[in-house]
Amino acid sequence: MDPALGVLWRTQHALSPLVMCLPEDLWEKRSSNTIYFKRSPLPEDWTQLRRYSRRIQRITHPKMFTLPRLEEEILRAVLTPDVFGSLFPSLHTLDFTILSIASPVIGLLKSVLSPRITDLSFALPQNVDADTIRGLFEAILRMARSLEILRISSFGFSSFEMNLAGQDFPYLHDLSLSHNILLSSQSLLHLAGLRYLRKLNFRLPNNFDGALLRSAPRAFSALQHVKINTNALPQCTAFFSSIVSAHLESVSFFYDTQTPSTDLTAFLHQVHLTCTRTPTFHTLALQHNIQLSFHK
Template sequence: MHRTLGILEIVENICLRLEESEDGLLRDDGRTDFAALGRTSRIFEGPALNVLWIKQDTLNNLLKCFPPDLWEEVIVSGGRKNKAVRLTRVPQSEDWERLLLYARRIRDLTLRSPPTWLSAPFPVVDVFEAIESHLAAGYLCPNLQSIIWDGGPNSPVFPYVRLFLGPQITRAHLEVSRNASDLSVLSTLAIPYDKLKSFRLGSPLHDMPLIRGPSATLAMKLVHVEHLGLDTLDRAALEHLSGLPSLKSLDLSVTDQQDLGPPSSLTTRSRNPTFPALHTVQFFASSIQFAIEFVNMLSQCPLEDFTLGTDVLASNITMGEFFSALAAGVFHRTLTSLLIHEVDDGVTTTPTPPAGTIGNYIIRGPVLALLFCFSNLTTVHLTTPAGFDIDDTTAGDIARAWPKIRSLELGSCTDTHHPSSMTLRGLRAFATYCENLTYLGITLDASTVSPFDNSPATRISQLRLRSLDVAASPISDSTAVSRFVSGLFPGLETITTLNEWNWADPNDEDDTPQMATARAHYRKWKQVETLIPIIAAIRTEERHWAQMERE
């Protein structure tokens, strides 16, 4: 039974065939000129114009539908390509007809300032004033479904976002400027919250406590949201979201918020699922306590990815509470990615643990073992205030618990790096059980090297590992280490050390004793990096000739 093709699908099929033609319907970038296609036939005019206008990353194209004597382009942001449109006279009623005709075709609009290389700047404010005056209570693009609005800090344009928040909006990503009056505008916007599937509300700077209050209020209005990004939320708002069957991703800044506030009747973990569709959680800057209280709200949650940025000095006991809560609230089979790292804002740093208290911050095997129930993890990047103390036995436990791991990092987010008990023998477990591992970041003790057993009966070669970060790992004999590591990971290409950019300069006259030691370790690890492919090639050649002799 043949399916009847719609007009738009016919247009798209014809366009695919025209891509290789020479009939003048290709633009300079090689894509089909839908405007030219529309001119070839009245049948295709409407569908072709819909394709042409459906997605816009500037208002310039629309504003140029005004008569030519009504507008001009002015250069902004110091570049010829960064041109904004301003009006040269007041538009009359007849001037709007063509513009509004095309505005109805736009479904997806992105406006950013300062502009990216993909988009032009916002129009001059007088353009928005003219649009507002003409439309009265209407919308410029009445069929718009998606709006991304980022006016930048100190921008006067945010109030005009209301001209685009029509009844068809299902995705609204809004950045509020540093102008405090924008808060009052935000409370008056007629956003169709009950229809939104994707909603983001933020500020250009993560350290701005500007919109935290409204965030919780607006979150309570959401009914069918699937993707949500806000500054922060209180307990009541999160409890509301926990019952939504559609929420898939949650992205919070939570800057400076220490916890979720007083517990409520719903605080105790329920037997019923909470956040039943939640797959992705990202906290840009959070205290561990906030994260613990949030995770304690999870019950039978199908979480897949959890990313936590923090600059809080969290002890190993606190980290154990977080790991334990995660194991209790999340389906063990679903979690595939767990990242805990320093806040990535280029400013904030995690404080160094006070002298004499380092032991309270080192993560050891029993705490890490709380995560071993998540057997499908493929990405684990954990950086803590004093790092990890992993011995060879724990290395084996990790490798067996996470056989699907592809990227693993256990490190420190401060200048404190506890010496590891793990030796080179601990690497053997990762070669044995983690066949998909491509990146490993772990501190080990390579000051002594056990003999490498390369007999056919016990030979283990993991071929996928390409990058090894050894941080502040000590090393003595680079040749012996190369023989050992190349036998396990013959495909290893890159070895990095802690702050290795410090050691690229060959001049070491001003080195302190600690710097001299670190520089020496860096050079020896780089020798290992150079020797591994050579030794691996020699070993492969030897095996080849041995096989030839046996045959």
């Protein structure tokens, strides 16, 4: 293997440079700076591409907006399970937003998941149906069991539920979920027991009960950084008090509703307890999400 080629192709911020390595009679770039197929690709076309694609380990940000875009037909061809698996045998980091954020394409992500993927990021598009997202979540849990990092953002406002249990994500150490991805009580208990989870960013459900996590042995024993959105400050306090990690460094809490001074006093008391027992703790952020309403 040519070491220079390995370095050149190891990390990619777009797929268009790779597609432009296909035979010239297969594709064309039009005035819209978009690449289209001129004919259907043959198996030998993909074989020619593997010289480069097999070296790619990461498809990730920063996204290269100046490079040509790929027309949806090309994306669908590349994201065919057999094609994708043979093209990218070394891929372990995939930010799907590099490839697409479009509703018609997001469902194809589940076709390219594999145990080789350890770092996965994607965004939920606007106007995507619940069945598509439910199927995607189920596929991630079933097919990407080696995930260490999972980040899900969103361009929409519809809520989706993710259910975690059993042996889901045993190696996870960084989880970031958009505000509209809801975790059940069972899922929270599952996260609390993950032995490697160090970074956590998500929204607590409105019906969160702190007693749930107090019943969990060694809840969040490895957490270092926490960012939580929730409805009310007492929920922040309850979650904060459940963390037993001796390595906690920073917490950020964002809550929606106005709170009386007694709730703030209880929260600050928990801050004092955490500072006393956790010498690594150094950063605290607390913010009320001001919600404005106008009436005629």
